[in-house]
Amino acid sequence: GAGVSQSPRYKVAKRGQDVALRCDPISGHVSLFWYQQALGQGPEFLTYFQNEAQLDKSGLPSDRFFAERPEGSVSTLKIQRTQQEDSAVYLCASSLATGRTGTIYGYTFGSGTRLTVV
């Protein structure tokens, strides 16, 4: 597609509920990132994929967070047993290149999914 698409745009979950957030990157983009943005803060890194391989998950805050990209395109971020502190905007970004030259192309961000846990 023309841009990075994320769905749903808004999600309200009851505490303890599982949620799944979807990211559809730009076609052909090898790298895919998930970020968490709390209210009034900058985005914070969660995890990174190169094709279907999850190369870095150091930013995932707990084992309740899980991400996958099974076919190297669409990615899903799953949060189990949601807690109120999980309330945030979850941003997905994709990038064309694979190596250090990835920065030459920059990162294209989606509009995010705003998760509210009540």
Place this chain on the structure above:
Amino acid sequence: AQKVTQAQTEISVVEKEDVTLDCVYETRDTTYYLFWYKQPPSGELVFLIRRNSFDEQNEISGRYSWNFQKSTSSFNFTITASQVVDSAVYFCALRPSGSARQLTFGSGTQLTVLP
């Protein structure tokens, strides 16, 4: 470890004024990349500029200009003759050139341009 500091939480200016957004960074890497993004109310992060640490030349793009000072670890962003449409949150971000490919963001500056 990487760190980006945007000390200005909120700035308000009147249309047509010039405004500078400050960004100070910390990194142990000798080579790295710096970015500025704009986040309008719609939430999407819009890419503005990328600068690598080898290039300290200032850059101008229309009403936007960037001042990169490696000696003071700063990468400031100036909007000349601001417009109401410039109102947004602006983020500065850092990425080292090594294996870690993710961006480290500052906390952002909310710019409000009043008519």
